[in-house]
Structure formats: structure tokens, C-alpha cells
Amino acid sequence: MSLLTNVMDHSLDEGYAEAAARKRAEGAAGMPRTVRARLGLAAGLVLAALVVTVGAAQARIAAPTVAKERQELIDRIQRETAAADKLEGKVDKLRDDVSARQRAALRQDGGGDAADLVGILSGAVAVHGPGVKLVVDDAKEATTGGEGNPRETSGFSDTGRVRDRDMQRVVNGLWESGAEAIAINGQRLTALSAIRAAGDAILVDNRPLVPPYTVLAVGDGQRLSTRFQNSADGLYLHALQENYGIRTGISTESDLRLPAAPSVIVRTAQPSTEKGTS
Template identity: 80%
Template structure:
């Protein structure tokens, strides 16, 4: 009796039942879950492939435009650099001519040596002579300073980086130790020079410098070296080396060559015997 009851209850096998269900649901809602998941995945892959293909096509179309703009920018920089170099050569030639005329005029009064000394001290003329070479560089692996670290108060996020205040102390220490002329990375310092920071960059007379910072100081080499290293600023530099890994190297040189300053402009001072300008601007501060 159980066999007869089972045959009556299941007169159609499962295959016929599934076919009948598909006829009743032509939209596919009655498909097995696995098959529906595969169809959704396939549709997603097709859509992703279409998006990638479209993006690649747009990138290929934009690449020539970007390359052209980049080349135009490079060409413009090269032209401006060449123009600035030409102007600088003209300035150097005019400065040399003015210096020659000054020496010629002063030779009649016997004050030729005084004119040369003024040019050296003001930075208006190139100089050479014995002195010291001091190289200051960032630490190899600069660590980020923690909260309250005094070395990050001026905006520098790395305690192992050389800051503008560090270079100020180095330069002032060399002046106090007897340096007669100083240049940093080929940039001659004058009485109007300023060492400042712009973000993480160090500026000397508004010209950005990159490490390592090579400081050339003309003077009595051995005496200048020993006096600087024993001074408060020399000890400060030594502490930076010990505490933060800043790299330094100092050596005595027999002959250093320092260029003239690009511009030496007097804003307030006037030659003796002439009246000062009523609206003269204030003189800029020195190295600060």
C-alpha cells in the first residue's frame, strides 16, 4: 500500500516538475540560486571590463596633450633660465667695468686699496684666499619629532633636517670667529643677506637651497676652524650631530673662491657730503 501511495503522490519525476516551473516563470526568477549568482557575476565583470576599456581609451587620447603641455613648460623654463643667465652675465660685466673705473678714479688719490676692501667687505667683488669649508647635511634616516619637540616649532616636521635657524647660527658663528667672506652653496652673503624658511625649504636672499649645504668662509683657516668649533655655535652644531644625526664635516682649505653677490643695493646709506633721500626705505636686517 505504501508503494501505491508514493506513486500516486509523485506521479511526475523532479525533471518534469522543474520544466513545468520554468514555463510558469519565463523571467528566470525560478532559476537556481547558484545559476543566478553566476549570471550576476558575469554581468558585473562585463561592466567592469567596459569601464576599464573606456578609461584606457580616454587616457590614450589625453596622453599626447599632457606630453605637449609638459614639453611646452620645459621649453619655457629653459628660455627663462637662459634669459636670466644672460642678464647675470651682463650684470657681472657691468660690475667689473664699474669696479675698474672706481679703481682708476681712486688710484689718483691713493685710496685704491680702500676701494678694494670696501668691495670685499660688502660682497660686491669676488674673493679668494685660505679659509674653512663646512658641509652640513640632513640625517640619513631622519625621525619624525614628537609633540613638544623644540626643533619642530618652526614648521619642520623632521628633527633630522637642517633648519634655517641652524644655518643662521652656523653663519653667525663663522662671522664671530673671524670669517671675512662667506658663501652658502655658491650664494655670497652680504650685510643685507637673510636666511629664512619657506615651508621645509631654506632660502638665502630668497633663493632656495638644497642639501648638502656647503659653507665656504675665507679667513685664517686654522684659527677660524678652531675658534668656530670651540664657540657656542660650533658646540650647538656638534649637539645636532649627536642628538639628531645631522651630518657635518669641516676642513681647512688653502684657497677658496667665493663669487660676488648678485646684487648689492643701498636703500638708506648715502655717500658722505650728500643729503639723504627724504623717502628712503628702511635698510633690511642682516642675517637673522
């Protein structure tokens, strides 16, 4: 009886019971490591896909807003540009009106020709006539710095770039050679004009210019060209061409048109009421 009772109570071998217990323990603790790794990778991929999907959805939602803001900015720039152009046109009309009134007043006093001459020499009026066209450009392989045969001038190392001091000498040389009116890249020069540098840029009356620099000078074309090229400043420009590769070209023109200066403001001078004695 005891044997039958033992068989009934312990029908499963102890080794099977141990294996079953181990499997239950593994099931409770989790899946095998490889299976868990695969499931983790799958979960990561699903999460990444979800993030990309959400990002794409947000981008599609935000795209119209960004496009609208961009278009509004473009429209605003166009409106402001149109307003500035309109104001500039109004200023030009007022300047022409003032000049006409000045000439009319001076003609009544017998000084009409003097007013025209003053307007030309001061740059207050547009002019045209024969003269020379001088083009000055950087060397083909110009750089903003570096070593190798630099030209040192007051702290500047020139490696083939045209400097503000170069343009100053060119303009002064043209004035001394007989130029009656000068403009650089359409910027009319006056007695108050300044040619400066801002980094590697050249400024004329605080307006940046980009190469090539086209200098138009009204005067006796052939005489002006010859005198300039034979002057110290003309020879200086030729030396820049020979030694540093700066490109230059000069030609005589039958008719050059120079615009008026943007503004000629006199802050100190006053007209004299005294008459000279003879």
C-alpha cells in the first residue's frame, strides 16, 4: 500500500519537476536574452518611426505658416523699397526745383552763368561731356591676406587688391590733370567726398563699392588721359599693374554722363553781402 501511495503522490519524476520549475521561473523572469534584444530593437524602430511621422506631420502643419511669414516679409520689403524709391524721386524733383529757382534768382542779378558753373564744380547738377574712362580692378588671383611679396602701406598688406588709398591717388591725379567732374561706379564726387576703407571694402561717401571700379572723368579727353598717365599718380597706378597684377584700362570717350551727387549740404558757409571794391 505504501508503494502505491508513493507512486500516486509522486507520479512525475523529480528531474521533470525540476525542469518544469525552472521553465516557470524563466517565464516569470522574462524571455531569453536574444528574444528580449529583438523585441527591444523592434520597439526602438517603432518609436523612431513614430518620431519621424510626428515630425513630418508637424512640418507639414508648420510649412504654411513659415511660407506665409516669408511672403509677408517679402511683401514688406517690396513695399518699403517702393516707398523709398518714391521718396527718392520726390527728393530729386525738389532738388531740381530748388536748382531751377536758384538759377532764376541769380539770372535776375546777372549771375546765371556763375550759378551753373558752381553747380557743376560742386557736383550738385548732372553733367556730360568728353573725358576719360578709367577702369581699375583687383588682380585675377587677389586674396584678402597671405604671404609672398606683400605691399605694406600703413599697416595694410596688399596681395593684389585695390585699396582705398589707391583710389584716392587715382582721383587726385585726375583732378590735378584737369578733370572737371569725376564719378566712381556712378557715385559723383564733390569737394566733401571721402574715400575710405571698411575692411576690404572701399567706401565713397559711406557707400560701399565693388570692383571693378569705373572712374569717369569729364574734361579734355586726350589731354586729360596723357597728363594723367604721365603724372606721378598715373605712374603709381602703372607700378601697381606691373608689380601686383592690378588690372587697369584707360580710354578717351566722346560723351560721358555723370549724375548729380546725392546730397550737397552746406552747414557753415553763408553768402556774403559785401561787395568788392574796385
